[in-house]
Amino acid sequence: MSVWDGIVGQQAVTRQLQAITTGDPKAIAQSWLICGPPGSGRSNVARAFAAALESPDHGLSDEPTNVTRQILSGTHPDVTTLATNKVTIGIDDVRELILTSEQMPSTAPWRIIIIEDVDRMLERTTNVLLKEIEEPSPHTIWMLCAPSAQDVLPTIRSRTRIVNLAVPSTQAVTDFLMTTVNPRQPEAKQFSRNVAARAARLAEGHIGIAKLYATESQVMSDRDELIVGLLGxxxxxxxxxxxxxxxxxxxSQAEADVNEQAERAEAEFRRINGLGERDRIPPKLRGAYNAIAKKDELKRQATRRSRDVLDRALNSAASVYRDIAVLQNNAEDAVGIINLENRTAIAELSARMSRQAVVDRLEHIALARRRLFGNGNPMLVFEALFCSLIP
Structure with a gap:
């Protein structure tokens, strides 16, 4: 299948980018800003775009080329991706990217730099990047990813070509889960279409969260308990x-996720170096082995993953009041209910609350999000939030 077939619910954008990659190379913009809400697949779009630009077949062949496979797996020497597990992207990381961007591509037509979550850059860091975005090296293309154009500085925004992604539909996400995710699951963990459809609905268009809900039943159960708790x-x-x-x-979710990631990294290290599961690490490899198991780094990753879980909880809480607003405005037939399993309790609450009370609670959730990502104490943030949500 073509490189674009793995992009979920973005047909208009993929047609636009496909036309660019098969057109005149001299007409290709060298600085891009790919915008879309969390989970819309903006990083995947950037990688697919990079593969289509670099591969001789423009990513259109049914059988992917070696170039396409390398780019999608993150191993191509001319495509560099900066992703971060930290709250902000550091200035040293950006300076290193700039040095890379000034090198000629080694095997492909372009040297491509992808920065995920460019909105996490502080202004000082963004200013370091600005000149390169404005005047890229002749053979370099920058692809920046952010939730929206408003999440980056106007100076960056004005110097890039903006691509806006849509929120994938529930149907598109369900189909993706069934055709792409489910076949890769061990037989014991494969899920039904009903589970996929429910996961897509509860994820509200977020592809990564939908995949998590479909493949991790405990995460889905934790969400169910949260919704029941909020309504109670x-x-x-x-x-x-x-x-x-x-x-x-x-x-617990964050620690389990990070530990699983560390175990995969260790297993890959042993495989690459021809070591068995119980073999001792030779002294000459000890430094490289320790580098993949840095306790401080794992702790930072766990903190970040924990914040991701809490952010997901805020989205779930907001969905309750979104559903209440839908019922209060007789809009269920038009836009549907997210928390269908709790519709009775939500309908009862909608009859007891005023429209202004619903708006106030959504504002409380937005305030909690700002406090959380302003490094507020998570326990205090959520205690205050849940107290403010009591009817």
């Missing part, structure tokens, strides 16, 4: 207990 809030003690349970869940 009656007093402050309920809020405190719900916050405590959520923080514990976030911590």
């Amino acid at each position: 809030l009656r007093k402050a003690s309920d809020a405190v207990l719900l916050a405590d349970g959520l923080i514990d869940t976030a911590k």
Whole structure:
């Protein structure tokens, strides 16, 4: 299949980019800003675009070329991706990218630099990048990814060609889960179309979260418990207990995720170096081995993953009040309900709350998100939030 077939729910954008990659190379813009809400697949679009630009077949062959496979797997020498597990992208990382961007490509037509989550750059770091974006090296293409054009500085925005992604439909995400994710699962972990459809609905167009819900039943169950807890809030003690349970869940999910990632990295290191599972690491490889298992780095990753879980909880909480607003405005037939399994409780709450009270609670959730990503204490943030949500 072509490199574009793996992009979910972005037919208009893929047609636009495909036309560019098969057109006049001299007409290709060298600085791009790919925008889309979390989970819309902006990083995947950037990688597919890079593969289509670099591969001799423009990524259109049913059988991917070696160039395409290397780019999609992150191993091509002329395509560099900066992804971060930190809260912000560091200035040293960007300076290193700039040095890379000034080198001639080794085997492909372009040297391509992809920066995921460019909105995580502080202004000082962005200013370092600005000159390169404005005047790229002749054989370099920059692809920056952000939730929206408004999330980056106007100076960057004005110097890039902007591509806006849509929120993938529930149907498109469901089809992706069934045709792409499910076949790769071990037989014991394969899921039904009903599970895929529910995961897509609850993820609200976020492809990564939909995949997580479909493949990890415990994560789906944790979300169910959170929604029931939110709908059952009656007093402050309920809020405190719900916050405590959520923080514990976030911590355990993050630690399990990071530990699994570390185990995969260790297994790959052993495989590459011809070592068995129980073989001792030779002294000459000890430094490289320790580099993939840095405790400080794993701790930072766990903190970041924990924040991701909590951010997902905020989205789930917002979906409850979104559903209430839908019922209050008689819009269910037009836009549907996200939390269908809890419709009765949501309908009861919608009858008890005013429209302004719903808006106020959505603002409370937005405030909690700002506090959380401003390094507020997660326990205090969620205790305060859940208390403010009590009817």
